[in-house]
Amino acid sequence: MRAFLRLVVVAALFAACIGSETSRADFTGPVGDGWHTWRTESVDGSDLEVFASIKSGRPTEIRIRSKSVCWDNFSVHAQELGRVDTEQSISWLQRYIVPGSDLSSDVLMAISLHAGERPVTILANILTSASDNKLREEALFWLAQSDSDAAFDILDRLLSENN
Amino acid sequence: MMNTPTKMTVALLALIAMSASYAQSDVSEANDTADTSEALKIAALEALIVAPPERALPLVTKVLDSNNNNEIKSRALFILSQIDLPEARQQLLDVAKTGDDELRQEAVRMIGIGGDADALAGLADMYNSGDENMREAVLEAYLIAGDTQAVANIAASAKNADEFENAVHMLGAMGAQDELRALRSNGVFPDVLIEAFAISGDLESLRELALDGSDTQRQANAIEALGIVGGDEVDQTLMQIYQGTDSAEIRESALSGMLISGYDEGVLELYRASDDVGEKRELLEMLTIMDSDRVFEVIDAALAGDR
Numbered sequence: 001m002r003a004f005l006r007l008v009v010v011a012a013l014f015a016a017c018i019g020s021e022t023s024r025a026d027f028t029g030p031v032g033d034g035w036h037t038w039r040t041e042s043v044d045g046s047d048l049e050v051f052a053s054i055k056s057g058r059p060t061e062i063r064i065r066s067k068s069v070c071w072d073n074f075s076v077h078a079q080e081l082g083r084v085d086t087e088q089s090i091s092w093l094q095r096y097i098v099p100g101s102d103l104s105s106d107v108l109m110a111i112s113l114h115a116g117e118r119p120v121t122i123l124a125n126i127l128t129s130a131s132d133n134k135l136r137e138e139a140l141f142w143l144a145q146s147d148s149d150a151a152f153d154i155l156d157r158l159l160s161e162n163n
Numbered sequence: 164m165m166n167t168p169t170k171m172t173v174a175l176l177a178l179i180a181m182s183a184s185y186a187q188s189d190v191s192e193a194n195d196t197a198d199t200s201e202a203l204k205i206a207a208l209e210a211l212i213v214a215p216p217e218r219a220l221p222l223v224t225k226v227l228d229s230n231n232n233n234e235i236k237s238r239a240l241f242i243l244s245q246i247d248l249p250e251a252r253q254q255l256l257d258v259a260k261t262g263d264d265e266l267r268q269e270a271v272r273m274i275g276i277g278g279d280a281d282a283l284a285g286l287a288d289m290y291n292s293g294d295e296n297m298r299e300a301v302l303e304a305y306l307i308a309g310d311t312q313a314v315a316n317i318a319a320s321a322k323n324a325d326e327f328e329n330a331v332h333m334l335g336a337m338g339a340q341d342e343l344r345a346l347r348s349n350g351v352f353p354d355v356l357i358e359a360f361a362i363s364g365d366l367e368s369l370r371e372l373a374l375d376g377s378d379t380q381r382q383a384n385a386i387e388a389l390g391i392v393g394g395d396e397v398d399q400t401l402m403q404i405y406q407g408t409d410s411a412e413i414r415e416s417a418l419s420g421m422l423i424s425g426y427d428e429g430v431l432e433l434y435r436a437s438d439d440v441g442e443k444r445e446l447l448e449m450l451t452i453m454d455s456d457r458v459f460e461v462i463d464a465a466l467a468g469d470r
Contacts, residue, residue: 133199137206144210144219152218158207159226161200 027081027088030054035078040089041115042066043146048113050089051078059096062106064113090114094122099132108135112142120150127154201235208238216246223251227258237269244273252282259289268300275304283308290317298326302333315342328355335359344368354384361388370400383416390423398426405433418449427455434461 030036035053042048046067053061053076063074096107108126112119119142126139140158143151208226211219219242226239240258243251255277259270271289274282283304290301305313311334318330332355334343340363347356347368360368369392372385386404389397401424405417421429427450434446450458 127203133202136203137210140203140206140210141213144207144212144214147215147218152214152222155207155211156222156225159204159222160229161204 027084027092029092030059030079030081031057032079035076036081037078038081038084038089040084040086042068043113043115043119044068045115048115050084050093050110051076059103062093062096062103062110064110066113069113086114086116087118090118090122097122097126097135099130099135104135105138108138108142112146117148117150120146120148120154123151124154127158201232204231204235205238208235208242211242212245216248216251220246220248220251224254227254233263233265233269236266240266240269240273241276244277252277252279256282256285259286264296268296271297271300271304272307275307278308283310283313287313287316299329302329306333306337309337311337311339311342315339315345318342318346324353327353331355331359332362335362338363340365340368354381357381357384357388360385361391364392366392366394366396373400373404379410379412383412386413386416387419387423390420390426393424397424398429401426402429402432418445422449422453425453427453427457430455431457431460 027038030038030052031054033055035051037049037051039047039049044067049065051061051063051065051074052059065074090111093107093111097104097111108123111122123139123143123146127136127143130136130139140155143154204226208223211222223239223243223246227236227243231239240255243255243258255270255274259267259274261267271286274286286301286304290298293301302314302317305311305317314330314333314337318327318334321327321330331343331346331353334346335358340360343356343359343363343365357369357372360372366389369385369389373382373389375385376382386401389401398421401417401420405414405421408414408417418430421427430446430449430453434443434450437443437446447458447461450461
């Protein structure tokens with residue numbers, strides 16, 4: 001009986017451990033005012049920590065921390081939301097790309113630092129379809145920052161266009 | 164019902180009509196599109212500054228080889244100057260050597276911004292074989308790169324007075340005191356060196372010349388140039404020179420030096436110490452030209468004396 005209990009405890013601990021590293025696919029974004037943070041996969045392979053300050057249900061600030069990105073003196077008490085699937089994290093951020101909004105710059109940066117090809121697709125869409133030239137220029141900046149073939153194909157096409 | 168050739172004709176006519184209507188509808192819209200496209204290209208080029216060099220170089224090369232306008236190509240040259248690869252440096256030199264004059268000069272300036280020693284050394288030939296614009300661009304490149312020795316070499320081997328003057332002015336702006344002194348010791352001593360000493364802030368050389376009475380004109384120029392350097396030390400020197408000379412020309416130069424340095428206190432002191440009516444008038448005029456409030460001290464003193 002004691003051995004069985006021990007096995008149950010070990011199994012529970014193992015499950016908790018595995019569970020903590022499993023990405024949340026049901027992520028709907030932070031709720032409630034204040035800072036929230038979640039972890040996902042960064043383009044450089046490290047953990048990407050996304051920090052969002054929420055006010056009245058909307059983000060007012062976005063910050064990013066990863067192996068290659070750090071903010072000097074950035075230290076907040078944030079509600080931990082655990083590990084989040086990259087796609088889910090990007091989808092939530094993408095909602096807040098709004099032409100003319102100061103937050104969009106931080107959102108674009110945050111998206112571009114996520115792993116996978118989706119950031120490039122989003123940036124490329126902004127480049128081709130956004131009406132806000134500032135946003136398009138920022139999309140260009142982050143495309144050039146990425147080391148993705150797809151991103152450089154886009155830049156190549158743009159630079160090869162005839163006026 | 165229309166047959167196929169009729170449909171084709173109608174469709175073609177409609178297309179032509181649409182094209183004509185589009186072409187006429189808004190020319191400025193087309194211009195705006197071109198402007199946006201150009202602005203995006205420039206933004207794309209500027210974005211390449213943060214791109215990995217190996218990725219950026221082929222794109223920049225493509226832009227330079229394309230039929231884009233010089234504005235876009237100039238931006239490409241700037242990005243090229245920031246790419247830390249030997250191929251990029253070579254390409255910059257290639258553009259500087261051949262092709263469109265405007266781009267060549269821009270490439271030369273970009274070599275200055277890049278600051279690569281080998282590329283900068285390559286500019287000497289371009290200076291010697293280039294026209295006035297190219298020579299100016301090379302001097303600017305050296306100025307940007309802070310290559311005082313290269314400019315001093317140009318000054319030392321100048322083929323005419325203009326070339327020498329341009330190079331010496333540049334050395335002055337660069338604060339290249341040692342190089343300017345070396346030019347002085349070459350034996351040839353044009354007045355342009357005095358200006359350059361002043362601009363470079365070489366008080367020591369100027370004071371030496373200002374106290375050397377072997378050439379009055381040069382001495383006078385040096386005294387005036389001291390005013391450009393300015394400061395307490397200069398003010399004291401100008402006072403000494405003014406009070407220690409019998410030459411009206413040298414005194415006038417010292418006064419001009421004080422005017423340039425804004426040393427109204429010294430002029431007032433000279434005014435108070437003088438018993439000569441003519442001199443007093445001249446000094447008062449100088450205070451007025453200097454727009455100095457000390458003029459009122461003189462006026463108040465005069466009025467008090469009258470009472």
